[in-house]
Amino acid sequence: MMSGSFWSMGFWSMGGYARYVWPCFACGLAVLAWNLWSARRFRVAARLRARRAATMAAGEQS
Amino acid sequence: MWTWFYKLASPPYVYGAAAALVPWFLGAAALALGVGLIDGLAFAPPDYQQGDAFRMIYVHVPSAILSLTVYTLMAVASAVALIWRIKVGHAVAAAAAPIGASFTVLALVTGSLWGRPMWGTYWAWDPRLTSELILLFLYVGVMSLRSAFEDPGRGDRAAALLATVGVVNVPIVHFSVVWWNSLHQGATIVKLGAPSMAGSMLWPLLSMWLGFMLFFAAVLCIRLQGEVLDRERQSAWVREAVKS
Numbered sequence: 621m622m623s624g625s626f627w628s629m630g631f632w633s634m635g636g637y638a639r640y641v642w643p644c645f646a647c648g649l650a651v652l653a654w655n656l657w658s659a660r661r662f663r664v665a666a667r668l669r670a671r672r673a674a675t676m677a678a679g680e681q682s
Numbered sequence: 683m684w685t686w687f688y689k690l691a692s693p694p695y696v697y698g699a700a701a702a703l704v705p706w707f708l709g710a711a712a713l714a715l716g717v718g719l720i721d722g723l724a725f726a727p728p729d730y731q732q733g734d735a736f737r738m739i740y741v742h743v744p745s746a747i748l749s750l751t752v753y754t755l756m757a758v759a760s761a762v763a764l765i766w767r768i769k770v771g772h773a774v775a776a777a778a779a780p781i782g783a784s785f786t787v788l789a790l791v792t793g794s795l796w797g798r799p800m801w802g803t804y805w806a807w808d809p810r811l812t813s814e815l816i817l818l819f820l821y822v823g824v825m826s827l828r829s830a831f832e833d834p835g836r837g838d839r840a841a842a843l844l845a846t847v848g849v850v851n852v853p854i855v856h857f858s859v860v861w862w863n864s865l866h867q868g869a870t871i872v873k874l875g876a877p878s879m880a881g882s883m884l885w886p887l888l889s890m891w892l893g894f895m896l897f898f899a900a901v902l903c904i905r906l907q908g909e910v911l912d913r914e915r916q917s918a919w920v921r922e923a924v925k926s
Contacts, residue, residue: 631724635734637799644795645723648741651788652897655781659904666908667924674921 691768694919697910700903707900711893718889726883738796740887744894746789749817750852752782752898756824757849760842772838773913775845776828777905781898783821790814801865809858810866817855820848834913 634641689695722740729736756778763771793811794804805811824841831837859868879887914920 634737635728637733637735640735640795640799641737644738644741644792645719647788647791647795648745651745651784655784655897655901656904658780659901659908663904663908663911666911670911670915670920671924673915674924677916677921 691766691770693770693773693910693914693917694923696770696773697907697914697923700906700910704900704903707896707903711896711900714889714893714896716893718886718891718893721889722886726886727880729883732800735796735799736883738792739883740890742789742792742796743887744891745785745792746814747891748894748898749782749786749789749814750855751895752778752785753817753821753845754849754852756782757845757852760845764839764842764846769913770910772842773906773909774902775824775842776838777902777909779821779825779828779841779845781901781905783818783825785894785898786814786818786821790818797865806865808865809862810855810864813851813855813858817851820844820851824848 632638718740722737726737728734756775759771759774759778761771762768763775790811793814797806798804824845827844828837828841831840858864859866911920911924
């Protein structure tokens with residue numbers, strides 16, 4: 621088990637490697653968050669483009 | 683079996699299946715990542731040589747494995763699209779590329795963060811690190827090539843060709859630590875024989891690995907929906923789908 625409980629300094633200092641360990645996990649979190657955000661944004665934009673194309677096609681038919 | 687395979691080539695089927703799978707993949711990924719994170723940070727014992735610095739393995743290894751897995755998937759999808767002229771193959775490859783590139787960047791950055799305390803340097807022109815950097819360049823090349831053509835069909839074919847040829851780098855990355863002298867440690871998990879790691883350290887890693895894979899599947903499905911909508915914009919089923 622990790623040296624020190626969750627609330628103790630032992631946990632947060634990561635045995636003296638905190639300046640490497642925490643940025644590593646922060647980078648992981650940032651990449652996961654970016655992937656989710658950008659994928660959703662891409663899908664929303666694609667839906668808008670498709671809707672615009674559908675509206676134009678309907679306009680041409682009428 | 684073949685009916686199911688043919689269904690995979692149908693854009694409306696792929697769009698619907700991807701939409702249905704996203705919440706399941708995301709929920710399972712959140713669970714696996716949560717368990718892996720708590721177990722890896724709070725309960726796994728420190729390594730006898732690397733101390734608590736070894737915990738970086740829980741981000742670095744899943745992202746490095748994913749960088750290779752995603753490239754292989756992209757190459758297979760590209761080859762399927764080129765050989766059988768299945769358009770969904772191009773859509774899968776296009777959706778996978780930015781995700782794979784981001785996980786390659788993550789593997790390189792977390793590797794650097796791990797390298798500083800262990801090797802005394804953030805970067806070395808080591809075979810593993812260099813071949814992983816080439817993998818990133820391949821991802822960037824595939825994405826750039828796809829968008830470099832005015833005709834999307836030509837862009838797809840050129841990108842698919844590069845993705846298929848570039849897959850030769852995947853075994854080079856994996857076996858670089860065996861074929862050449864490397865600062866990087868040898869295979870611990872993905873190798874013949876049992877993993878050379880204590881169970882208390884291994885289980886959180888497997889949980890994080892599963893979580894990263896499920897997360898990739900979820901994000902791929904979301905991006906794939908967008909790709910299919912873009913490519914099938916003129917189809918009647920897309921007009922119906924975007925009405926609501």
